[in-house]
Each structure stands twice: as structure tokens, then as C-alpha cells.
Amino acid sequence: MTAATAPGPGRLERRKARTRSAIISAASKLFHERGFEETAIQHIAELADTGVGTLYGYFDSKDEILREVLLTQRNEALEEYFASIDEKTPYIERAVAAIRTLANYLCKNRRILVAALQVGARNPRVDELQVAWLHEGFREMIEAGIQAGEFRPLPLDPTVRMLVGTTMLAMLGIATWSGEEDKPGTIAELEELVRGVLAR
Numbered sequence: 001m002t003a004a005t006a007p008g009p010g011r012l013e014r015r016k017a018r019t020r021s022a023i024i025s026a027a028s029k030l031f032h033e034r035g036f037e038e039t040a041i042q043h044i045a046e047l048a049d050t051g052v053g054t055l056y057g058y059f060d061s062k063d064e065i066l067r068e069v070l071l072t073q074r075n076e077a078l079e080e081y082f083a084s085i086d087e088k089t090p091y092i093e094r095a096v097a098a099i100r101t102l103a104n105y106l107c108k109n110r111r112i113l114v115a116a117l118q119v120g121a122r123n124p125r126v127d128e129l130q131v132a133w134l135h136e137g138f139r140e141m142i143e144a145g146i147q148a149g150e151f152r153p154l155p156l157d158p159t160v161r162m163l164v165g166t167t168m169l170a171m172l173g174i175a176t177w178s179g180e181e182d183k184p185g186t187i188a189e190l191e192e193l194v195r196g197v198l199a200r
Helices: 011-034 041-047 052-058 062-083 091-108 110-122 125-147 156-172 186-198
Strands: none
Touching (some): 011 041, 011 062, 011 110, 041 052, 041 062, 062 091, 062 110, 091 110, 091 125, 091 186, 110 156, 156 186
16 A cells, blocks of 8 residues: 555544644643643643543643643744745844744743743753754754855854843743833834844
8 A cells, every 4th residue: 555545544543633632722721811830630621521531641741731732832833934934035034033923922822931931940841842942943044044144143052042032031021021021012122133133
């Protein structure tokens, strides 16, 4: 049987995928509405219309569910970013779009991301993947922009940490950015920062 004629997933696999998706969707809704700490596994199971035992068949802990919720939100943000650019988009516009997408992702998921930072202190697996994809993606883009001659030659890792870190502080309202996270001009300020730092 060739790949073209291979059967798709069977009924059991489709049902498992639906159940897993329902758990993630229910958890996302509850984490956003009630908060991570205030949401119990029982609440997630009830909203997903499944049993607690079934839920534990898919996820070992609430921390793991949080990690999957963040992965789902991350993938949606990446789709949004890639839909906004193409191969002709100048690197500076890619960088601005990336910061805008990151800022929107942080704003949309602020409540659960603050919880993820707290959970990450006791369970590094929850946020290590978040940090890895952000750092690597921005690093590759800035490196390509430097090689194309569109960006100034900057030290890659410190530049990435500064841009991503500043955006996170701003959109989560941490430290000197407290109170700025919901102001309409904050994202525009971050975009201008990107242009000022990177552009030749």
C-alpha cells in the first residue's frame, strides 16, 4: 500500500484526538477565565465532558496541560506571523511583524503566562520550550538580516534577549513597564525599538 492510498487515522485515533483537543480547549478557557491556580483538574474534566481518570490518561499533571495550552497558543501565533510575511518581505518588516505577533500573543495569554512563569520556577519543562522557540526563531531571523546586509552587525544572543525580554516585560506589565501593557501605543513603541536597534 502506498502513502497515497494508506488509510487515515481510525475511529479510535480520531476519538482520542478529539478528547485531547477538548481537554486542551477546556483548560485554556478555564485558565484564562479563572486563573491557573484556581482551576482544578476536576473543572477541566467537567468542561471537556470527560472523566478525571480519562484526563490523566492524556496528561500527567495540570502543569503538563498548561504546557500544551501554551504550545497550542504558540502555534496559532506562529501561523499568524507566517501569514503576514512572504519571501519578499524585507527583514526589518519581518522583525517588526515578529515583535508585533509576540506582543499580541503575550497580551492575549497574559494571565496564563504569568502563571507559567511561576510554574516554570518549580517545573522548568513548562517554560523551557517557550524560551527555546522564541530565542531560536529570533536569532535565525536576525542572523539572516545581518547576512543580507539589512541589519547592523550586532551580537546575536544579547540582541535577541534584549528584544524578546523587553517585549515580554512590556506586555506582561513587569518592572518599569508596569501599567504600560494595555496602553494603545505600547506595541508601536516596541516596533520602533526594533527598527532603531536593527536597521542600518
